[in-house]
Amino acid sequence: MTKPLALTMGEPAGVGGEIAIKAWASKEAPPFLLIDVPDRIRAMGAPVEAIASPADAIAVFDRALPVLPLQALVQATPGKPDPANGLAVIASIERAVRLCLSGDVAAVVTNPIQKSVLYAAGFKHPGHTEFLAELAGGARVEMMLAVPELRVVPVTIHLSLKDAIAQLSTDRIVEAARTTAASLSQDFGIAKPRLAIAGLNPHAGEGGAMGREEIEMVQPAIDMLRSDGIDVTGPLPPDTMFASHTRTRYDAAICLYHDQALIPIKTLDFARGVNVTLGLPFVRTSPDHGTALDIAGKGVADATSLIEALKLARVMADHRTR
Ligand SMILES: NC(=O)C1=CN([C@@H]2O[C@H](COP(=O)(O)OP(=O)(O)OC[C@H]3O[C@@H](n4cnc5c(N)ncnc54)[C@H](O)[C@@H]3O)[C@@H](O)[C@H]2O)C=CC1
Numbered sequence: 001m002t003k004p005l006a007l008t009m010g011e012p013a014g015v016g017g018e019i020a021i022k023a024w025a026s027k028e029a030p031p032f033l034l035i036d037v038p039d040r041i042r043a044m045g046a047p048v049e050a051i052a053s054p055a056d057a058i059a060v061f062d063r064a065l066p067v068l069p070l071q072a073l074v075q076a077t078p079g080k081p082d083p084a085n086g087l088a089v090i091a092s093i094e095r096a097v098r099l100c101l102s103g104d105v106a107a108v109v110t111n112p113i114q115k116s117v118l119y120a121a122g123f124k125h126p127g128h129t130e131f132l133a134e135l136a137g138g139a140r141v142e143m144m145l146a147v148p149e150l151r152v153v154p155v156t157i158h159l160s161l162k163d164a165i166a167q168l169s170t171d172r173i174v175e176a177a178r179t180t181a182a183s184l185s186q187d188f189g190i191a192k193p194r195l196a197i198a199g200l201n202p203h204a205g206e207g208g209a210m211g212r213e214e215i216e217m218v219q220p221a222i223d224m225l226r227s228d229g230i231d232v233t234g235p236l237p238p239d240t241m242f243a244s245h246t247r248t249r250y251d252a253a254i255c256l257y258h259d260q261a262l263i264p265i266k267t268l269d270f271a272r273g274v275n276v277t278l279g280l281p282f283v284r285t286s287p288d289h290g291t292a293l294d295i296a297g298k299g300v301a302d303a304t305s306l307i308e309a310l311k312l313a314r315v316m317a318d319h320r321t322r
């Protein structure tokens with residue numbers, strides 16, 4: 001029997017509830033349940049059915065949005081996050097992970113959280129990615145951003161450019177590339193994944209004239225990955241590797257810092273980006289946007305990225321169970 005996906009509440013003062021309702025109403029998203037407070041979602045004008053068990057979600061999904069009740073008092077004003085709701089936000093994520101690890105749901109899809117507010121409520125992780133890694137027993141994870149035309153994995157994430165360069169190493173590149181190759185096989189059904197590794201400097205260093213990181217750090221990583229049997233090209237000049245004719249030559253680009261990965265993907269397709277956590281013992285995707293507090297409660301939020309995240313979670317979960 002097909003298992004539903006579990007969608008978390010996210011920041012209740014943000015657009016999470018609205019895009020969950022729109023994703024359900026679109027009829028484009030695969031069946032999912034929302035872990036939230038049923039009356040809160042009902043008050044937003046959606047036909048909601050509180051379900052007792054994830055197994056009920058598939059039958060309900062055709063006629064109503066199935067909500068697995070979160071036993072919490074959540075009082076949210078659109079656009080005004082309140083740390084008092086922090087424990088409920090975290091509980092929704094924890095419940096989704098437990099249900100996935102116990103096999104009751106097929107994958108976890110997370111609605112955006114307001115990170116600053118969760119920090120004020122005592123949340124100790126930079127974001128979902130690190131929290132989920134801890135819930136999974138300390139898994140070594142990577143962040144992938146995906147649109148239909150491109151997948152990117154930044155080796156360093158939320159660091160200043162200076163710190164990112166300082167933290168880059170041959171071992172980090174190898175680690176990120178190995179996790180990416182394994183996930184492309186396991187979750188995306190690509191038997192022999194092709195990776196492209198970006199250089200750090202203009203023209204990928206121009207043979208050492210514009211920087212030696214490609215020679216001293218990236219090439220040794222490529223050599224190690226090739227000796228593992230992984231199909232890798234690089235170090236590629238970052239300014240040309242995302243052009244349409246170059247993109248067709250690889251399945252994922254391993255990028256050395258946040259913006260090297262995110263600028264091409266957001267420029268190519270801002271609406272359909274999906275954030276995927278690689279290396280977890282379960283599938284997790286998320287829309288590639290935040291809580292959008294400035295438009296919360298106005299009814300104008302775009303659910304495209306969430307719908308894409310739900311669709312991709314379904315595809316990945318199905319590959320894992322094949
Ligand atoms: N996975 C997660 O939980 C993520 C959480 N965040 C958090 O979200 C909060 C707000 O972050 P921002 O940088 O302001 O980014 P944001 O994505 O919330 O907003 C940036 C701009 O995009 C617009 N926007 C975002 N989503 C939209 C949608 N679905 N439809 C229409 N317009 C949309 C917003 O209205 C805003 O003008 C922060 O606390 C951040 O850490 C950000 C990214 C991911």
Ligand SMILES: NCC(=O)COP(=O)(O)O
Nearest residue numbers: 126127128129130275286
């Ligand atoms: N910019 C991407 C981002 O912030 C991802 O956050 P999370 O998925 O780790 O919560």
